[in-house]
Amino acid sequence: MTIGSLAEATQTRVETVRWYEKVGLLPPPARSSGNYRLYGPEHLRRLSFIRRGRALGFTVEQIRDLLALADDRERSCGEVDTIARAHLADVERKLADLTRLASELREVIGQCGCGSVADCRIIEALSPLGEPA
Amino acid sequence: MTIGSLAEATQTRVETVRWYEKVGLLPPPARSSGNYRLYGPEHLRRLSFIRRGRALGFTVEQIRDLLALADDRERSCGEVDTIARAHLADVERKLADLTRLASELREVIGQCGCGSVADCRIIEALSPLGEPA
DNA sequence: ATGCACCCTGTAGTCACTACAGGGTCAAGG
């Protein structure tokens, strides 16, 4: 399996696959006579794991930890749970922030009568000291 | 007003104020005899505008556009409205993504019995091909 | 033999800052 097929199979860019190798998430594969990377099913599994983790919003560092835990099958699952719960808490905080943001934006936009900038409520809402800059 | 007081008044780091100047959001202020930056109320207004915009999630580029529009008080407010609506659409898309993410995470976490990694549902959920890497 | 798609390494760019390193300035206290 060349890097191109692996990338296609996992919906990843070729450059990103090489980058995962560089930062140590993906082990260096064997090379062909022409120095092409040759991947096996193990690599496909590992890269799929990484991509799924990224899609769920885990950082690369968190995925590195999860991979290390997953490789040690005897270990208790508690640390995995801790990482996942911390991430969920993070996501929920961002969600709250964005929700507040959206409602502020909606309020600001609703007030715009679309006259001249001098009377624009959006510009005013952005100018906490009263006057636009 | 020195850069320190301006930064404090706007809840901004000193380095960030200098950075806004470098990228052209904040005009270069007068200098003291000892080469310190000296700011007036105009700068305070403009920096407040920038910070409020950032707090509402506008990109620096969007704020640059908004500032240019705000400086031209005769112009119609339509472009301001367009930028704000585009941004709101962006925020709402992110919100939907995060909502989906959070529910996926909650489901994954709920299934973890916290036994050994070999049986961990979280690791399994991250391994789309069945087996953990 | 030649075109073309694919692969290689290495570097620089993205965004919005943040963090120094290595110095200069200024006001207060001794």
Add this chain to the structure above:
DNA sequence: CCTTGACCCTGTAGTGACTACAGGGTGCAT
């Protein structure tokens, strides 16, 4: 007058997670 310490200056490099080349090599079909 001298020192201490808080503040300021410029310039460069680092963050996260890639992305985008530049400049070259490989492999296969025509």
